[in-house]
Amino acid sequence: MAMTENRPQTRIQREKREVILEAALDVFSSHGFRGATIDQIADAAGMSKPNLLYYFKTKEAIFETLIHGLLDMWLDPLKAMNEDGDAIVELRSYIRRKIEMARDFPRESRLFANEILQGAPRIVAMLEGELKPLVDEKAKVLKSWMRAGKLKQADPYHLIFAIWATTQHYADFDIQVRTVLGPDRGGDGRFEDAARFLEQLFLAGLQPG
Amino acid sequence: MAMTENRPQTRIQREKREVILEAALDVFSSHGFRGATIDQIADAAGMSKPNLLYYFKTKEAIFETLIHGLLDMWLDPLKAMNEDGDAIVELRSYIRRKIEMARDFPRESRLFANEILQGAPRIVAMLEGELKPLVDEKAKVLKSWMRAGKLKQADPYHLIFAIWATTQHYADFDIQVRTVLGPDRGGDGRFEDAARFLEQLFLAGLQPG
DNA sequence: CATATTTTTGACCGGTTGGACAAATCGTAG
DNA sequence: CTACGATTTGTCCAACCGGTCAAAAATATG
Structure with a gap:
């Protein structure tokens, strides 16, 4: 058949x-x-x-199957952010997971980046149907943490964007990162350094009080 | 002739x-x-x-002329960061300028993003010859501010990466940002909101003491 | 106006690309 | 071993793409 x-x-x-x-x-x-x-x-x-x-x-069929199969994996770290956990711990875990994904799955990151950069012609439906609802849900979680005084007040959407941007940057702009860091600091350790820096940045910037 | x-x-x-x-x-x-x-x-x-x-x-000649003509403009905000100014003020200005560029020159941002994403085959020389030296210089400035107690200690390279990533995100991933924010919050005001959020994030995260 | 130079165009070319198709090969159940 | 469906391949095609070229049109110069 x-x-x-x-x-x-x-x-x-x-x-x-x-x-x-x-x-x-x-x-x-x-x-x-x-x-x-x-x-x-x-x-x-x-x-x-x-x-x-x-x-x-068709070529499009390959692409579609591929990106649909990758979506769940890609959204997993955000899905894993648990309302019942400790806000700071959850946020730190999320950042760490995203950095690890940039390190371990850079191709997946670039695949999405390429597509979105060019206007997401083949995945708009996915963005509207799956990404947006998930982000809406997690933005509410962040907001509730802020209201409860666990996090400093801040726009939860832009917070999520900032975490996406800073972590995926190490996959999407890898060549630039390695060029700027140079041969000595641009080795495998760069992800450790990035993780340390980003945890400090976000946690210091969001710790209440 | x-x-x-x-x-x-x-x-x-x-x-x-x-x-x-x-x-x-x-x-x-x-x-x-x-x-x-x-x-x-x-x-x-x-x-x-x-x-x-x-x-x-040739097509390459168009591209080369275009991207070379844009480089100076693109690096200008970082160049403008002045060692003799106040650290916090300079940092805030840099962030604001970068957000304004993402808002006013999204095509330029995407041009560079597209190229770097695909391995920067046509601009490696530019990255090594112009971008890296500039970043090295400004990283020293940031480091000196940190040593002088004007900024919290942090890796200056990853700080610069974080500012690039978060600001350019609003140009490069514009469709995603607008889709997630929805029709009401995804209007022109998104850049204001982003600027406010990012200033808070970076300044709270880097203010000493 | 006449001539020389610059600018614009239509026709064309070789290479690439996504995809179709029929024929050949392979694997397996009877 | 045979027959049948699953898999693989060589060949082909039409559209597209970067680029050439000679000739036409526009423009500048005397």
């Missing part, structure tokens, strides 16, 4: 699709959607272009 | 080149180098493709 849309059935189909998505992550994240070619992805996946197109009908 | 490389001579030549660069900024900033086409730029500039290529020999 031919591929029934998005429902890979055999083990081999699931595996091959996985290989393709891994290759596509590599290529899309470093060249953007337009800059990536099916040939590049096929090469990286170790198969011919027509073979790849047997598993995904 | 034919175009002598980068020296436009007649008034009309200077004007047409300016029109082209303005159109190119539009197209490059919203599609990236690879995603932009000469036809799009020519359309936006109101001329035919061969006509455009009469003024700039």
Whole structure:
């Protein structure tokens, strides 16, 4: 039977699709959607272009499957921010998790960055349907912490933006960061330094009293 | 006489080149180098493709001229940070200036962001030759302020990264910001709100004592 | 007006790209 | 071993893209 849309059935189909998505992550994240070619992805996946197109009908289908599969993972740190926990502890955990994601999953970060930078033509629905509701919910949590005196008063939306921006910066602008830091300070330790700095910045800036 | 490389001579030549660069900024900033086409730029500039290529020999030449012409403007806020001024005042001015640039020149921000995101293949030399020395110099200034007790001790490089990230975020990720804020809070006022939040964050986080 | 120079255009070219397709190969159940 | 569906490949195509070129049109100069 031919591929029934998005429902890979055999083990081999699931595996091959996985290989393709891994290759596509590599290529899309470093060249953007337009800059990536099916040939590049096929090469990286170790198969011919027509073979790849047997598993995904179009370039857009690859991209869509990829980014949809990544969304949950990407939103996970924010989802994990727990209203019942201690505000400062939760905030610190969130920042640390985001920095770790920038370190361990820079391709995923760049994939989203590339797309949003170009106007998010392929993921607007995702932003409106999943991201915005989640941020609205967590903004309320932050607000309640502030009202309870656990955090200094501040705009919770812009606080979340600031955490996104500062942490993802180390993945998205990696070349710039490493160039500016130079060979000595631009090594693996840069994420430790960044984590230390950001925790100090946000916690000192938000600790009440 | 034919175009002598980068020296436009007649008034009309200077004007047409300016029109082209303005159109190119539009197209490059919203599609990236690879995603932009000469036809799009020519359309936006109101001329035919061969006509455009009469003024700039190649697509890369347009890009290079454009980004080189923008660099000084882009680095200006950081250059303006004055060692002899008051640390807190200087820092606040820097943040405000960067937010204003994100508001008034989002295309320029996205142009650089697009390029750096994809590994900065066309501007590595600029980063090493102009950006890094400038940041090194200003990091020393920040460090001296910290030693003098005007600012809390913190890594000056990561401080600069944090200011870049948080301010440019409002230009580079504009669609996401507006989507998350929604129609009511995502209007023109968002830059005011952002400025207020960021000043509070950085100044509270760095004020000594 | 005549001529020389600059500017603009239409037609074209070679290479790339996303994708179609039929034929070949492979794997497996009977 | 055979037959059938799943997988893979070579070939091809139309659209697009960066860039060339010669000729036409506009403009400047005497």
